[in-house]
Amino acid sequence: MTIQPERRRPIGPAQPAPSDVELLRAVASGSEAAFAELRDRYGRAVQRVCRSVAGVEREDCEQEVFARIWRKAALYDPARGSAAAWLLTVARRTALNLGAARPPSLPIEDLPAAGERPADLDAFWLQAGLARLPERERTVIELAYYEDLSENAIARRLRVPLGSVKSWKRRGLNRLATLLGEESP
Amino acid sequence: MRHEEVWTRLPDLLEDRDDAGLLAHVRVCADCQRQLFLLGRVDRLLRDDAVANAASRKRRRLLRGPLAAAATVATAVAILLALELPQQGRSEAFVLRTASGQSVAQAVMGHADARNVSLALTARGLPIDRGHMFVLWASDDSSSMQVGRFMVDQTGGCRVRFNLPADHPWNHFWVTRRGNAAAVATST
Numbered sequence: 001m002t003i004q005p006e007r008r009r010p011i012g013p014a015q016p017a018p019s020d021v022e023l024l025r026a027v028a029s030g031s032e033a034a035f036a037e038l039r040d041r042y043g044r045a046v047q048r049v050c051r052s053v054a055g056v057e058r059e060d061c062e063q064e065v066f067a068r069i070w071r072k073a074a075l076y077d078p079a080r081g082s083a084a085a086w087l088l089t090v091a092r093r094t095a096l097n098l099g100a101a102r103p104p105s106l107p108i109e110d111l112p113a114a115g116e117r118p119a120d121l122d123a124f125w126l127q128a129g130l131a132r133l134p135e136r137e138r139t140v141i142e143l144a145y146y147e148d149l150s151e152n153a154i155a156r157r158l159r160v161p162l163g164s165v166k167s168w169k170r171r172g173l174n175r176l177a178t179l180l181g182e183e184s185p
Numbered sequence: 186m187r188h189e190e191v192w193t194r195l196p197d198l199l200e201d202r203d204d205a206g207l208l209a210h211v212r213v214c215a216d217c218q219r220q221l222f223l224l225g226r227v228d229r230l231l232r233d234d235a236v237a238n239a240a241s242r243k244r245r246r247l248l249r250g251p252l253a254a255a256a257t258v259a260t261a262v263a264i265l266l267a268l269e270l271p272q273q274g275r276s277e278a279f280v281l282r283t284a285s286g287q288s289v290a291q292a293v294m295g296h297a298d299a300r301n302v303s304l305a306l307t308a309r310g311l312p313i314d315r316g317h318m319f320v321l322w323a324s325d326d327s328s329s330m331q332v333g334r335f336m337v338d339q340t341g342g343c344r345v346r347f348n349l350p351a352d353h354p355w356n357h358f359w360v361t362r363r364g365n366a367a368a369v370a371t372s373t
Contacts, residue, residue: 170193180226
């Protein structure tokens with residue numbers, strides 16, 4: 001595994017990133033840039049939802065989910081739940097409809113955005129949060145938590161100094177915590 | 186210890202709750218207390234997700250054996266059916282290239298039903314410098330039509346399926362940017 005140069009925008013007070021709600025509003029008014037940002041943030045999380053629903057071809061599903069988000073963003077109402085909850089509901093319903101043998105039966109128009117299980121919503125939000133981290137921070141956190149590697153082992157695996165691993169892990173966790181504080185699902 | 190330094194090192198408290206220097210600052214700093222609370226939630230989310238992920242991986246591993254056997258049987262059945270049943274129609278593949286000749290997409294046309302043919306478009310590396318929305322067009326020797334709109338991801342990739350009327354011998358496909366039918370991104 002190698003660490004690629006960073007391409008993502010850093011998250012911090014100097015350059016505040018738009019919130020998910022702001023992105024959805026911009027998408028509703030036809031902003032392709034906002035749509036691309038939203039897709040960048042939630043692509044991975046949506047892929048995971050699609051993968052978890054049996055029988056759905058992953059890429060077709062992700063494409064369809066984002067097509068629906070593009071068409072239906074204006075229907076999102078922040079008073080009824082968080083943006084992540086709405087996006088998760090769209091993703092799950094789309095995946096279920098695609099996976100169903102019969103024609104679509106779950107409407108997207110009237111989404112109870114607060115109806116998702118908290119654990120599912122947390123996992124969905126987490127994937128989006130991880131996607132917003134610079135690659136090296138995300139990689140270190142994933143190796144630490146998902147592969148249960150020590151910082152020393154991560155440094156050996158990535159062939160980088162131990163100090164860099166510690167620093168990237170701290171920064172990544174702090175960024176995630178800040179995002180969680182701003183956009184708690 | 187300065188606030189900025191403590192803030193940076195707050196994640197250390199997730200593993201080592203005995204760092205006296207950090208704890209002394211956190212006791213009197215509301216911002217650090219809130220951040221530490223959020224860090225605790227993030228840590229829990231990551232741990233829970235890792236457990237769920239590991240369980241899911243284990244389930245997939247356990248299913249892999251029977252599924253592989255089922256897939257082999259299904260493949261054999263599919264081959265037998267293909268040999269035995271009359272052909273509904275053959276698939277036809279078209280490569281779409283950019284102006285520089287680079288292959289960026291493939292369109293595979295196959296049978297859908299009595300009135301339609303299906304078109305599976307797989308793109309890799311469509312130019313996204315001016316947006317992620319594109320339009321697919323098709324033509325035969327006498328007419329052309331807009332097949333549909335589609336979106337690509339950050340790498341310019343997508344996999345999408347359309348239906349076209351079966352009463353035309355479609356033999357030419359091209360992709361334009363949304364809102365500008367003259368801006369051809371790739372074509373056969």
